[in-house]
Amino acid sequence: xxxxxxxxxxxxxxSRALAEPDGLLAAxxxxxxxxxxxxxRSAVFPWxxxxxxxxxxxxxxxxxxxPARVRVTRSLAKVLRNRAYHITINQAFEPVMRxxxxxxxxxxxxxxxxxxxxxYSELHRQGYAHSYECWQDGQLAGGLYGVxxxxxxxxxxxxxxxxxxxxITFVSMARHLHRHGFAMVDCQMFTPHLESxxxxxxxxxxxxxxxxxxxHLPQPPGMxxxxxxxxxx
Numbered sequence: 001x002x003x004x005x006x007x008x009x010x011x012x013x014x015s016r017a018l019a020e021p022d023g024l025l026a027a028x029x030x031x032x033x034x035x036x037x038x039x040x041r042s043a044v045f046p047w048x049x050x051x052x053x054x055x056x057x058x059x060x061x062x063x064x065x066x067p068a069r070v071r072v073t074r075s076l077a078k079v080l081r082n083r084a085y086h087i088t089i090n091q092a093f094e095p096v097m098r099x100x101x102x103x104x105x106x107x108x109x110x111x112x113x114x115x116x117x118x119x120y121s122e123l124h125r126q127g128y129a130h131s132y133e134c135w136q137d138g139q140l141a142g143g144l145y146g147v148x149x150x151x152x153x154x155x156x157x158x159x160x161x162x163x164x165x166x167x168i169t170f171v172s173m174a175r176h177l178h179r180h181g182f183a184m185v186d187c188q189m190f191t192p193h194l195e196s197x198x199x200x201x202x203x204x205x206x207x208x209x210x211x212x213x214x215x216h217l218p219q220p221p222g223m224x225x226x227x228x229x230x231x232x233x
Contacts, residue, residue, distance in 0.1 A: 005029035005056070009038040014058040014204060023059030030054070031119035033126055040147055040154050041215055043208050045188060050113050062207040063187040063199050065155075067178035070171055071198035079164050080171065086135040087172045090224055093124045096131040096143035100157035112157060120156070123147060130224055132176075134160075134169040141165040144173060146185075148224075152214035153177055154186040170197055180223045184210055 003012055005028040017025040025044060029035055031054065039045060039056060048055040072080065097120060101112035123129035128149065134142040142165025144158030153173075160166035177185065186207075187199045202210075 002026055005035075009035045011039060011042045011044050011056065014043055014208070017058045017060070019060070022061075023057040024055060025058050026056045027053045029056070031115060033119075033123055033128070036119065036123060036147070037128065037149065040149055040152075041211075043204065043211055045154065045186075046116075047111060047188075049111060058204060059189065060204050061190075061201045062204060063190045063194055063201055064207065065174060065185040065187055065194070065197070065199040067174040067182055067185060069198050070174035070178075071196065072171055073196075076164060076167055076171070079168065084136060085141065085165070085168055087169065088133045088135065089176070089226060090124070090130055092133050092140060092143070093129065093131040093145060094121055095140060096133060096145050096159070097121070097157075099140065099143065099159045099161070100145065102159070120145065120147075127224075132169050132173045134165045134172070136162055136165065142169045144169050148182075148219065150215035151180070151182045151217040151219060152184060152186070152211060153182055155188070167197065174198075176223075176226065180220045181217070182214070184214055186211075 002018065002024055003026050005026050012026055014025060017023045031046065044056050044058045046054055047057055094117065097112060097117050101110045103110060120129045129145060129147050131143055131145040133140060141162035142160035144155060146153050146155040158166045158169060187194050190201055
């Protein structure tokens with residue numbers, strides 16, 4: 001059994017998360033800004049299917065990226081050099097979320113519900129949630145969104161409509177965060193795609209130790225208003 005959250009924003013200790021399914025910690029509550037921020041500061045994130053109760057997770061291993069170690073293959077470096085794209089920050093937050101929510105790969109649905117879009121859009125208005133956009137020929141070709149607390153970035157989802165657009169966005173995000181002193185991006189769960197971009201699994205204990213340092217570091221002023229600068233691949 002897992003606890004059901006009440007009105008308070010506090011979470012149970014993550015040491016109480018289940019081993020099977022790995023990391024399931026609690027259910028219920030809401031997606032208010034205060035609860036979401038409390039979750040991220042506690043190494044917890046929401047993930048649930050439409051129609052189900054809100055489920056909160058803190059898996060025993062966490063997929064993370066050190067921005068300085070983002071991996072750029074030779075073929076991707078060539079794409080980056082050609083610069084047939086334009087990167088922006090926070091110019092199309094909700095369109096990026098909606099694109100991430102679109103069914104893909106034969107899936108019938110998505111975990112990014114209208115409730116999630118509304119919740120993270122409010123975090124965006126409050127200055128915590130951010131999007132990176134990749135434009136090609138004036139069209140939104142790819143993007144990702146996440147939440148920043150201190151100098152910790154929690155990546156939530158990404159999408160692409162053109163070849164390599166999500167990779168371009170991911171590398172651009174990593175370089176931007178590295179330039180502003182972010183040491184870690186939470187990618188949550190393992191996927192081969194994230195591994196190919198340089199992300200790796202670390203233990204929950206290591207994740208929490210690094211998290212507790214990062215969330216208390218102030219963000220450089222104006223970093224989210226940056227005009228994105230191209231950098232050599």
